[in-house]
Amino acid sequence: MARGAVLAQARHPPHPRSRGRRAQGDPGRNPRRRGEALRREETFESTALVSAIGQLNDPSRARFKGEEDFKGTILHSALWSSDIKLDGKHVAVIGTGATSMQLVPSIAGRVASVAVYQRSAQWARPVKGYADPISEGARWLLAHLPFYVQWYRFNMFWRYGDGLLPFLRKDPAWPHPERAVNKGNDRHRQELTDFILSELQGRPDLIEKCVPTYPPYGKRILLDNNWFKTLTRPNVELVTDAIDHFDRGGIVTADGRHRPADVIVVATGFKVTEMAARLNISGRDGKNLRQAWANDNPTAFLGLTVPDFPNFFCMLGPNSGPAHGGSVIFQSECQSRYIAACLAEMIEHDVAAIDVRPDVLDDYVRKVDTEHETMIWTHPGMSTYYRNSSGRVFSAMPWRFVDYWRMTHDPDLGQYRLTKA
Numbered sequence: 001m002a003r004g005a006v007l008a009q010a011r012h013p014p015h016p017r018s019r020g021r022r023a024q025g026d027p028g029r030n031p032r033r034r035g036e037a038l039r040r041e042e043t044f045e046s047t048a049l050v051s052a053i054g055q056l057n058d059p060s061r062a063r064f065k066g067e068e069d070f071k072g073t074i075l076h077s078a079l080w081s082s083d084i085k086l087d088g089k090h091v092a093v094i095g096t097g098a099t100s101m102q103l104v105p106s107i108a109g110r111v112a113s114v115a116v117y118q119r120s121a122q123w124a125r126p127v128k129g130y131a132d133p134i135s136e137g138a139r140w141l142l143a144h145l146p147f148y149v150q151w152y153r154f155n156m157f158w159r160y161g162d163g164l165l166p167f168l169r170k171d172p173a174w175p176h177p178e179r180a181v182n183k184g185n186d187r188h189r190q191e192l193t194d195f196i197l198s199e200l201q202g203r204p205d206l207i208e209k210c211v212p213t214y215p216p217y218g219k220r221i222l223l224d225n226n227w228f229k230t231l232t233r234p235n236v237e238l239v240t241d242a243i244d245h246f247d248r249g250g251i252v253t254a255d256g257r258h259r260p261a262d263v264i265v266v267a268t269g270f271k272v273t274e275m276a277a278r279l280n281i282s283g284r285d286g287k288n289l290r291q292a293w294a295n296d297n298p299t300a301f302l303g304l305t306v307p308d309f310p311n312f313f314c315m316l317g318p319n320s321g322p323a324h325g326g327s328v329i330f331q332s333e334c335q336s337r338y339i340a341a342c343l344a345e346m347i348e349h350d351v352a353a354i355d356v357r358p359d360v361l362d363d364y365v366r367k368v369d370t371e372h373e374t375m376i377w378t379h380p381g382m383s384t385y386y387r388n389s390s391g392r393v394f395s396a397m398p399w400r401f402v403d404y405w406r407m408t409h410d411p412d413l414g415q416y417r418l419t420k421a
Contacts, residue, residue, distance in 0.1 A: 047311060047343075048311040048312070048313065048339075048343060049281070049311065049312050049313070050312075050313045050314075050315060050339060051275075051276035051279060051281075051312075051313070051314045051315065051317075052315045052316075052332075053275070053276060053279070054275075054315065054316040054328070055270070055272050055275055055316055055317075055321055055395060056269075056270045056272065057270065058270055058271040058274055058278055059076040059077075059078040059079060059269075059270055059271075060076075060268055060269050060270050060271045060272075061076040061266050061268060062094065062266055062268040064243055064245060064246050065244070065245040065246070066245035066246040066247055067246045069246060069247055069248050070246045070247070070248065070249075070250075070261075070264065071248050071249070072249075072250075072261055072262045072263055072264065073262070073263045073264070074263075074264045074266065075263075075264075075265060075266070076265075076266050076267075076268070077095075077099045077100075077103065077265050077266065077267040078099075078270070080265075084263065086107055086110065086111050086263060087110050087111065088110075088111065088112050089111050089112060089262040089263055090111070090112050090113045090115075090250070090259075090260045090261050090262045090263075091107065091111050091113070091114050091115070091261065091262065091263045091264075091265065092114075092115045092116075092117065092250070092251055092259065092261040092263070092264045092265065093114060093115070093116045093117070093265045093267055094117045094243070094264065094265065094266050094267060094268060095117070095118075095119070095266070095267035095268050095269070096116060096118040096119070096120075096121070096122055096238075097122065097220070097222070097267060097269060098220065098222050099267040100116065100267045101122070101124065101222050101223075101224075101225055101227045102225055103265065103267065104116055104227070104230055104236070105225050105226045105227060105229075105230040108230050108233050108235065108236050111235070112235065113235045113236070113237070113260075114235065114236045114237070115237045115239055115251070115259045115261065116231070116236065116237065116238050116239065117239045117243060117251070118209065118238055118239065118240050120212070120383075121209065121210050121211060121212040121213070122212060122219065122222050123192050123212050123216045123217070123219070123221060123222065124192075124195075124196075124221075124222040124223065124224040124227055124228070125192065125221055125222070125223055125224065126195050126224045127223050127224065130223060130224070130225065131225070157325075157326060157327075157330070157401060160325040160326065161322075161324065161325040161326035161327075161400075161401050162324075162325075162326075162400045162401055162402060164217070164324050164325050165324045165400055166184065167182065167184040167185045167188055167217070168181065168185065168217050168324055168375055168376040168377075169181065169182060169374055169375060169376070170182065170374055170375065170376065170379070171183070174186075177379075179215065180215045180216070181215050181376050181379060185215055185216060185217070185376070188216045188217070189215065189216045192216050193211055195224075196210055196211055196228060199224075199228035199229055199232075200228055200231070200232065203231075203232055206228075206231055206232065206238060209238055209240050210228065210231070210238070214379065214381075214382045215376055215379060215382075217324070217376055218376050218377065218379050218382050218384065219382070219384045219386075220323065220384070220385075220386075221325070237259075239253060239259070241253035241254050241255050241257070242254040244256075246264070249261070251264070269385060270385075272385050272395055273293070273296040273297075273298060273388055273394065274293075275293070275298055275314060275317060275318065276289060276314040276317065277289045277290040277292075277293045277298065278290075281309065281312065283306070283308045283309035283310065283312065283355075284308040284309070284310060284355070285308070287308050287309075289306065289309065292306055292307075292308070292309075293318075295388075295389075295390070296388035296389045296390070296394070297388055297390070297392060297394060298317065298318040298394055299318050299319075299361060299365050299394070300314055300317040300318045300319075300320075300361070301356040301360055301361045301364050301415070302320070302335075302338065302364070302404075302407060302408055303316065303317040303318055303319050303320025303321075303335070303397070304317055304320070304335055304338060304339070304408075305355065305356040305361075305416075306355070306356065306361070307355055307356055307357065307358045307361055307417075308355060309355055310353035310354060310355040310419065311353050311354065311355075312355075313335075313339045313342075315331075315332060315335045315336070315339075316328065316331055316332070316335070318394050318395070319368050319393070319394060319395065319396065319397055319398070320335070320397050320404070321386075321395045321396050321397060322396075322397060322401070323377065323386060323395075323396035323397060326401050330401060330405075331397075331404070334404055334405055334408040334409075335408060337408065337409065338408040338409075338411055341410065341411050342354065342411045342413075345411060345413055346413075349413070349418075350420060350421045351413070351418050351419065351420060351421060352419045352420060352421040353418075353419035354413060354416040354417065354418055354419070355416060355417050356415060356416050356417075357415060357416060357417055360415045360416075368393075368398060369392065369393075371398035371399070372393040372396075372398045375393075375398055377393045377396055378391075378393060
């Protein structure tokens with residue numbers, strides 16, 4: 001069973017109407033007591049277990065030869081601390097994903113230098129007014145005008161969500177699959193390329209490094225945060241040579257060049273395939289979730305439920321991550337409603353436990369995989385954290401948001417094995 005939580009998976013699990021016992025010795029707000037609570041094991045009972053840790057929560061810090069010799073500070077970007085001193089320092093940032101695009105422009109003006117180590121170039125979409133505050137007038141409209149909030153949200157979802165999805169679908173008749181997946185996608189490529197060229201005027205060395213070779217949106221699309229402009233600063237260097245090793249004072253690349261560093265930030269993402277499996281969750285007959293999700297291949301019906309794990313739900317689980325835009329908040333709303341509706345159905349029909357039927361999950365996974373074969377994330381020759389070591393897209397959702405809303409709106413207990421109370 002999971003430490004700190006008990007999955008309701010006994011032969012005669014408690015009825016949903018029953019109340020679970022709260023853990024004893026709640027540390028409350030006292031920091032000392034909070035630390036003591038972290039050092040002891042607690043057990044509590046619950047009818048259902050919901051993992052809401054999502055996918056991007058367990059840092060995956062790349063390791064490098066010689067890092068034990070480095071005398072400065074090394075940290076993963078997810079473990080950032082406000083007491084890190086950067087002013088006047090030489091900083092190295094490894095990675096050019098979303099975190100790096102946010103971090104580097106925010107520190108470049110107050111450090112001695114930033115060396116950014118890039119494995120592959122990223123497409124970044126310009127968004128006018130990205131960092132602008134919401135005006136007083138807009139705030140009034142959001143607070144007082146009937147249906148304005150709903151219209152505003154719909155507009156955002158269509159522009160940056162479902163309206164974009166057709167441009168990510170493969171066209172078998174498209175003659176240039178090496179650069180795009182369809183005509184509209186190719187137009188997006190040209191627009192994004194033109195933006196990069198305009199931002200990096202006079203820097204052909206950077207242009208060569210910054211224009212990606214894969215179709216746009218093939219990886220997580222990023223929002224420009226003055227990223228390209230920051231790369232042109234005299235104290236910023238974009239390094240594309242592979243890292244050979246760390247030494248006492250910095251990083252040495254494969255070409256033998258040494259670059260000094262006082263602080264090294266490793267922005268290399270997360271252990272995406274683990275998800276809730278890292279919580280050591282046990283289900284029916286002692287089956288462990290890590291076993292069920294072996295070989296970097298987690299699967300779950302609607303991204304939420306797994307056979308042989310009664311009353312267990314994993315929010316933002318496999319194949320429910322928004323990849324074509326949209327919002328994790330919307331996914332959370334859909335999934336929260338589904339979980340609550342399942343529990344209500346159990347109460348109304350005197351059911352103690354449910355777990356999805358294996359055939360239902362298998363059919364769902366086949367549909368997910370079939371749909372992904374038509375989408376950009378299975379484009380050949382392209383790597384993305386959406387895919388596992390076998391090339392299967394396990395993280396991203398292939399559906400429109402309106403489709404997922406419909407799928408999760410009303411649970412069908414006929415898709416589950418039921419344990420009567």
